[in-house]
Amino acid sequence: MLGTLHPMAVTALLLGVDGGGTGCRARLTDLEGQVWGEGAAGPANIRFGLKESFASVMRATDACLEQAGLSLADTDIVACLALAGASEPTHLAAARTYNLPFSHTLITTDAHAACIGAHGGRNGGIIIVGTGSVGWGIVAGREHRVGGWGFPVSDEGSGAWIGCEAARRVLWAYDGRIPWTGLLKRILARFDGDPHAIVRWMGQAQPRDFGxxxxxxxxxxxxDDAVACELMRGAANHIDGMASRLAALGVTRLALSGGLAASMERWLSPQTRERLVTPEGDALSGALQLARLEAKAMAQSLLAAQNG
Incomplete structure (x- = not known):
């Protein structure tokens, strides 16, 4: 339930943002965790453009503030932006220099925030299966990453990977190399039965388009479409590989998240499913937890400086 308060009463609020390849979500809370507003907007994968990504972040933020009856001028906001693409050092560095209107901004990856949210900041791991895919683990304070280097060279098992492999098999069927199935006919129909339209589309398509x-x-x-089942088994095999690597790094509790997580689970190996736990929260709750820790650290630093 969203809260309401008088704008003049606000001194500090927390903003969490979960930005991915398909869309971003934002939530505004006070320091005690009461929710003041929520919002959503378009893609926020900084690998495909800072301007577009931060425009989405601000649209989602504006929706939060509108629900709360506030404006940026009314508040001091400590924000944690958990964004796809932020694991790449160059993109992260550029994002950190971007002029954002918050009092303080922490930028991290969506996978890191999702892992924090899934396990309440305790040891554990997560595999995100959405437009992209990535494994993330936290063991004894150390962070470990598996995959998630970006489509098409990585992100195996993701929505983008599945979509690309499906389009590939449509062309195989058109060549006569594999039999047609209902799935392949359905996809070709989206392109008006023209395989050349697939090729033209592919040249401009971004991961979310494949997804x-x-x-x-x-x-x-x-x-039980033969090609669809083959693709789901292949995707699950890649997710199993990430899970196996995280286990080797000491991750014993593993959560799944992302838009394809529920659909993927039944295709996973018994070994992977045995390690699965229900996430306590998501990337948005993880981002807010990180924002809260950042706000507390800032307050303690200010207090120490005053006392010093």
Whole structure:
């Protein structure tokens, strides 16, 4: 339930943002965790453009503030922006120099925040299976990453990977190399039956565009479509590989998140499923937890400086 307060009463608020390849979500709370506003906007993967990503962040933030009856001028906001693409040092460095209107901004990866949210900041790991894919683990204060280097060279098992492989098999079927299935016919129909349209689309498509085909694969896998089932098994095999590597790094508790997580779980190996736990929270709650820790550290630093 969203709270309401008089703007003049606000001294500090926390903003958490979870930004991915398909969209971003934001939540505004006070220091005690009461929610004042929530918002959503478009993609916020900084690998595909800081301007677009931060425009999405600000649209989602504006929605939060509108619900709370506030403006940026009314508040001191400590923000944690958990963004896809922020694991790449160059993109992260550029993002940190971007002029944002918050009192203090912490930028981290969506995977890091998701792992914090899933395990309440305790040891554990997470595999995100959404537009992209990545494994993240926290063991004894150390962070470990597996995959998530960016589509098409990485992010195996993700929605983008599944969509790309589905489009590939449409062309194989058109060549006569594999039999047509209901899934492949459905995808070709989206391109008006023209394989050249697939090639033209592919040259401009971003990961989220490939990811649009993934729900079709999930749908047809439930109908035992041979190609759809093959793709889901292949995707699960990649997720199993990430899980195995995280286990080798000492991760014993593993959560799944992302838009394809629920659909993927039944395709995973028994060994992976045995390690799965229900996430306590998501990347948004993890971002808010990190923002809260940042605000407390800032307050303690200020107090120490005053006393010194």
């Amino acid at each position: 649009v085909l993934a729900p079709l694969v999930v749908e047809y896998s439930a109908r």
